[in-house]
Amino acid sequence: MDSLTLICTAALLAAGGLYWFVCFFGSAEVKGKRAVQLTGGSIDKENVQDNYKQYWSFFRSPKEIETAEKVPVFVDTFYNLVTDIYEWGWGQSFHFSPSLPGKSNREATRIHEEMAVDLLGVKPGSRILDAGCGVGGPMRAIAAHSKANVVGITINEYQVKRARMHNKKAGLDSLCEVVCGNFLQMPFADNSFDGVYSIEATCHAPNLEEVYQEIYRVLKPGSLYISYEWVTTELYKAEDPEHVEIIHGIERGDALPGLRTYKDIAQVAKKVGFEVVKEKDLAKPPSHPWWTRLKMGRMAYWRNHILVTILAFLGIAPKGTVDVHEMLFVTADYLAQGGEKGIFSPMHMILCRKPAAE
Numbered sequence: 001m002d003s004l005t006l007i008c009t010a011a012l013l014a015a016g017g018l019y020w021f022v023c024f025f026g027s028a029e030v031k032g033k034r035a036v037q038l039t040g041g042s043i044d045k046e047n048v049q050d051n052y053k054q055y056w057s058f059f060r061s062p063k064e065i066e067t068a069e070k071v072p073v074f075v076d077t078f079y080n081l082v083t084d085i086y087e088w089g090w091g092q093s094f095h096f097s098p099s100l101p102g103k104s105n106r107e108a109t110r111i112h113e114e115m116a117v118d119l120l121g122v123k124p125g126s127r128i129l130d131a132g133c134g135v136g137g138p139m140r141a142i143a144a145h146s147k148a149n150v151v152g153i154t155i156n157e158y159q160v161k162r163a164r165m166h167n168k169k170a171g172l173d174s175l176c177e178v179v180c181g182n183f184l185q186m187p188f189a190d191n192s193f194d195g196v197y198s199i200e201a202t203c204h205a206p207n208l209e210e211v212y213q214e215i216y217r218v219l220k221p222g223s224l225y226i227s228y229e230w231v232t233t234e235l236y237k238a239e240d241p242e243h244v245e246i247i248h249g250i251e252r253g254d255a256l257p258g259l260r261t262y263k264d265i266a267q268v269a270k271k272v273g274f275e276v277v278k279e280k281d282l283a284k285p286p287s288h289p290w291w292t293r294l295k296m297g298r299m300a301y302w303r304n305h306i307l308v309t310i311l312a313f314l315g316i317a318p319k320g321t322v323d324v325h326e327m328l329f330v331t332a333d334y335l336a337q338g339g340e341k342g343i344f345s346p347m348h349m350i351l352c353r354k355p356a357a358e
């Protein structure tokens with residue numbers, strides 16, 4: 001073999017290897033984003049690293065996170081930093097769901113979303129609210145399944161842009177509307193929705209009572225609200241340092257002002273005036289573990305980390321992207337540990353009714 005043939009063969013093998021590495025290694029999810037399109041949301045490329053530092057500074061003075069005025073900035077900064085990585089590495093629905101044997105992650109996600117709207121029992125044409133809608137994965141599944149008009153609200157302007165773009169692309173923009181705003185002070189009239197749902201979103205509120213009160217206000221009397229809440233379970237022991245470390249790890253990597261215990265949820269719902277119709281931790285057996293998807297993705301996360309590092313080095317991805325990705329990498333491990341130990345659930349479901357007017 002002459003040296004030219006050798007070089008060509010080596011180059012071909014290297015290109016083939018790289019293609020395989022990028023496309024097939026690990027479990028790639030169906031995404032709306034590619035690695036080369038990663039941004040810092042609404043943050044200018046050169047400010048991503050500083051915003052990442054700012055995000056961490058909130059944890060140095062946790063009391064500040066608990067004040068309602070600081071929360072929108074804290075949560076908004078977080079979603080500017082993570083939204084593209086979530087879409088790229090997870091898909092358009094930013095939540096977990098129990099694994100369903102024989103079904104793909106995508107199907108399991110859709111079934112978990114449809115269950116929420118089925119429990120609301122809304123009719124086609126009714127108007128429902130998605131409190132904390134992300135880029136609208138659940139909203140589109142729910143609108144397509146129920147034929148209800150869905151209004152989504154998110155604090156993050158960049159997510160509004162992404163959600164509107166996806167709605168249009170899916171041909172669902174006549175059923176789905178997206179508003180930028182704070183779910184603690186919503187720009188909607190009293191008694192104006194036939195149903196409300198929130199999927200893994202109210203955990204960002206510093207005070208659950210405030211967000212439940214606001215949802216109660218906009219819901220029509222006699223209508224239902226369903227939420228999938230992030231909670232610590234009865235197995236969590238505050239005196240066990242390992243448990244505490246896992247829960248703190250989850251809070252830090254997911255922009256949470258402080259995880260609530262499962263006991264708080266119904267108590268707060270009743271306090272604001274709801275009747276609790278049903279409450280169930282959907283993570284508990286016979287459900288199959290929600291965290292296996294996180295663990296199975298580990299090889300892909302390594303591949304992603306190398307990709308992000310190369311893209312940031314080349315100046316294609318913003319500089320801080322590597323730090324953000326690393327933070328998520330670590331968070332995935334804390335989440336999986338929380339699930340495996342049974343001390344944490346991201347799907348403590350509560351279904352509530354606003355009493356009918358007298």
Ligand SMILES: C=C(CC[C@@H](C)[C@H]1CC[C@H]2C3=CC[C@H]4[C@H](C)[C@@H](O)CC[C@]4(C)[C@H]3CC[C@]12C)C(C)C
Nearest residue numbers: 085086089090094095200254301304328329331332
């Ligand atoms: C409800 C919330 C978000 C829940 C999940 C959608 C996200 C929690 C942790 C995220 C991820 C962790 C690891 C990332 C991985 C390193 C990267 O290569 C690809 C994306 C991840 C898999 C990412 C995807 C989304 C999560 C699973 C919170 C914020 C209340």
Ligand SMILES: C[S@@+](CC[C@H](N)C(=O)[O-])C[C@H]1O[C@@H](n2cnc3c(N)ncnc32)[C@H](O)[C@@H]1O
Nearest residue numbers: 093094095132133134154155182183199201204
């Ligand atoms: C983990 S994501 C879940 C998104 C969506 N429910 C889903 O499952 O894809 C949490 C969402 O809550 C939104 N959120 C958090 N705090 C908020 C607030 N105070 N007001 C409005 N939206 C908020 C975030 O912007 C984000 O869209």
